[in-house]
Amino acid sequence: MLAGKPSPLGSTVDDGGVNFAIFSAHATQVVLCVFDQSGTKELAQYSLPQCTRQVWHGYLAGAQAGLCYGYRVYGPWEPELGHRFNPNKLLLDPYAKKLVGEVIEHPALYAYEPNGHDPKSLMLDLTMSDTDSAPFMTKCQVVDLNMAHLAPITALNTPLEQTIIYEMHVKGFSQLNPEISPHLRGSFSALGEPASIAYLQQLGITAVELLPVQAFLSEAFLTAKGLSNYWGYNSIGFFAPHSAYLNRGDIFEFREMVSKLHQAGIEVILDVVYNHTAEGNELGPSYSFRGIDNASYYRLNQANPRYYLNDTGCGNTLNLNHPQVLTLVMDSLRYWVQVMGVDGFRFDLATSLGREAYGFDKGAGFFDALAQDPVLSHVKLIAEPWDIGPGGYQLGNYPLAFSEWNDRFRDTMRRFWRGDIGLLPEFAHRFHGSSDLFEHSGRSPSASINFITSHDGFTLLDLLSYQDRHNLDNGEKNRDGHQENFSANYGVEGSTSDKNILACRARQQRNLLSCLLLSQGVPMLCAGDETGHSQQGNNNAYCQDNPLTWLDWQEFDQTLIGFVARLIEIRKAFPALCAQKFIHNSQSSTEPSFAWFSRQGEVMTKSHWSECHNKTLILVLSAPKEYPLQQTEANQPSSGELEPQQALLLMLNADDSAHEFAFPQLATLAPWQCLLSSETAANEDVDATAQYSLMPRSLGLFYGQIYQAGELN
Template structure:
């Protein structure tokens, strides 16, 4: 049932305040010494009214912005200060068939607002049309929604702009990404003060920084922190959008992540991470907004200039192009919308200090009217921008639109989430047939996708799990999704997860099942950290975190998603930290260029071996049921006065145990154990090696195993038995 509220008289003006023309740039609310400049873009509006509220968000007073320069409405209000609450009412035609949805009865958020106060209260008044009207001929809604809307806050960020940013400047190939949720990471941490749990301050607390530093990651990637709203269908189910992929404010941090009343808390968090030599990357959602489809609420862009801000169906402009699956698609092809995105990105870099971005559904941003184009306007704007071309740029290289899957097709400035890596490593360790060639390509850095136009292995963001899907623990504990808590009868989320439960679905106390699950988690983590490319670790995977089999927990703002700091597998944490130390210790694991056949002995190189200690022959790569493999990685001489080094990785993805013969490489001495997933200590492994010696072919590094007819020489080596689904890592020096 709708409630009618009185609307402020549009003819009322602020008393004792002087309105002057002001300037069209910068857009948004800009504080000056004697007032505030307001500027708002709308190409199709007939009138723009600035609404000023008291400190409680009440007592609305209005000023009409009469100046218009190149479709930007602007005015300077003398006497207004930082902290003032405001919004807009925008007049124009309500003609959905022509793409126009103006409704001056709706208070609208400034797209450039840098802080929001209050939340969005569900109410019929938030819709620009009468809810029970005919969908093909929507009725204009005259109910005022101001009582139910958050208010924009005028921010003076001059002090933040002047504050130095001490960036770690970690090379991309040496970056180790930790994907985390602001609230979920700290809300249950008993070592974080109660008043900052689940906030930016909690994420940057002493205990959190200490944990991440000891783990060894050097980059934290945060799920969306831009202001976002809950979708109406979630509220009906008494759920909420936990992940935050429903942005409404591209400059304003989500209010619930602030422990206080100032956005400087975000910058303080970034500075704290930088002091710990940890970079900060933001997951950003510029592909759609929280206003949803044609029947969604009018909150900001829709009411300011629907035809400019959104991509509409050309022959029926009531409808939105929905390449995102979220109801609408932001129109990044429009120059003013593109400017909004670019201004937002620069703000988070120059003022808030972040080090890069991960672009959600990035194919939407690269799609011109004729389809995806690596040379589109958005990518060109990024590549030439003197600020943004220097930060880390990561694409989620797909959307649901036509031709949306574009893995490997992004410009050189981008790295990309590599889902082919994810799926291959899951299938290999699950024991699927015919996986050896694909495993080798992904482990090598996916050069088949990325080695073109000067791109390097760091173009591949390798991951086993992410926020979207099973956690690592659940990947080896559940055969099927268990998403009933989402209220969609378990129909949502990925159907095929390439997972395995090893005999029991979910939790068990069977020691044999627990052992193999433990090994599989360690196998996958080890593979991730040893592969060429940039590893991304999902927060909680190193602790054994479970989401109870929910593989689409976007709406679970509760203990399903929150990290349980009381029940951590500390042995897995220590194992992961050791893996990260190994990755940092051996530069060959994060090489700047793709490594191919070594041209000289002891040059950087990969050599693949069978479990018999012999170089892989061409026919062995095509053995359908083969699930064992070994690889030797070698590095050049490391200054000062260091010898060439080699790493040997033995992999057994079969369910049965197999004997491995360690390769003999001319010039390298005895292999020393580094990592194993059988949880043996190094002394036991060395003893096992000494107990067994066999004859094996010798291969020099410059003799690569490509010629099946080459006659090798032989020498004495060692052999080891690897349990089913386990691995071992060794190193040796020349």
């Protein structure tokens, strides 16, 4: 084996062979293991001959793309000092672009030898195992990344404030779609099929946010119960697409999917997990990082390095304070943008990525690295702004470049429509884009990613059908999943034939979806919420890879789909709903304006806002003519008249009683026109009168033209 080069890391093909390079600061020897094409038979071993600045490297002349390989890494077995080297364990290249074969759960995958020890013994993981793990391990495969034969992917660069996100699972979205060939269902290719794209376009989606698609594994405790990690938040390969989603076994299937979505005007955002890996805590398996250089890749307990810092709740935390680990993450992100063509990332448990030795810091090295990167500084960056470590909840505290999942929007909207008292001020803050959380630091409404539900928790229908979680199928005695969901069943737990309860749940679906898509900020719709999808009350379906989580295309609520499409159409037609900066009550006729009124049509005062039992509200959003919703000859002002502003008026009744609403006394050009009502799923246009009655738990959206923003004050 020749010396090769220390850069780039991973396996790199050229005309003469393949260069291999892998980082390990504490290894004493690194051995490249070559396997046959099936990845089952080990053919040869080559010791990497050179180590340059802690990067071990070698060049295998004559090797080609398709070669299967792994590593055995020698070094000290000293768990008490944080070192867990064991050359009996075959390890994955952190930079592998493709994995082949399956991981087979077996004691050999663990670097320590538990046999013969008391499972409760504190010494359980201190004896090194001498069993070869290669027969039970997935293998890396060399990929030629020469891009000459691939058509370029043009970025769409949809402004964030105009983005409508659809959070979805690659397999769950297409697995039961009868319009897609059975052999394609559940794959990246299925998402690029005309049937999938047509559906997303019908809704009006501008970006799909894919649950983890980087290579992930299932935990042993799940496989022992016949379950699997369906969601994928258990990553092991940050460059490799998850093999089960590849229809042909070609990693560029993912790229083809991105290209087709881009051609349809739909961006691709990846949910990425750089906070922890599938190796778990000190009793977990050795797949890659633990055996390559445990003390570098993971954050360890400084008082006792045998143990991991577990700010993620998943057993370990990646150490982004180490320059090589930070380099790994940055290289991975750039790879998915430059090679695979994606448009942005949602960072799982992002607070972990911003932790320095003293805690979370919005000026952490990872955030600074993103801000200065010429590629990554221009893509969409979304944070899940919490982890379980000290000071882990950081909503509103991320750098300018980030948007954040806004769980306060989620909880407020759920509680308001459930009928909780005293929520009018909080509702207004969230509907307004959460300026109290973001504006002070110079951020815009698009910093708030608004959602009612996500993959994690109840579906929208279940939120309105179940008071309690029903997670027994997960095999954890119903102890897993969120306890407080701000849900209600409206009279019956679960499914029912009661028409009144069904009608109430249908209105509540429309109420919550309306607030999601009419609020300031960036809306994120969870796949299936627009179809009436239920998981039978399971609010933690992370291990349910079966029809419980797959969207049933035969049972779609087409009426609800039409209602959501209408909402998105309105959002796109009235740009003030997608404002680039926070809208306040402007006196200028050239600026959009927000105004709040009581159901009596009076401007809201402090006493109105403090009426804790009041569950009704009116808001008016107006914008100058350059923010048109619709223009016809009939509603154009005559020559010499003041230029009217376009306006949306939203009436909200979260009470369990019907109420009469008075339209605010505004100078209107014509009667208010009803655009939609949650009382009915039909798209009806009706002229409003001086009074408008809203039944319990319902809303109405109206369009009109008013003459001056200042008249709202």
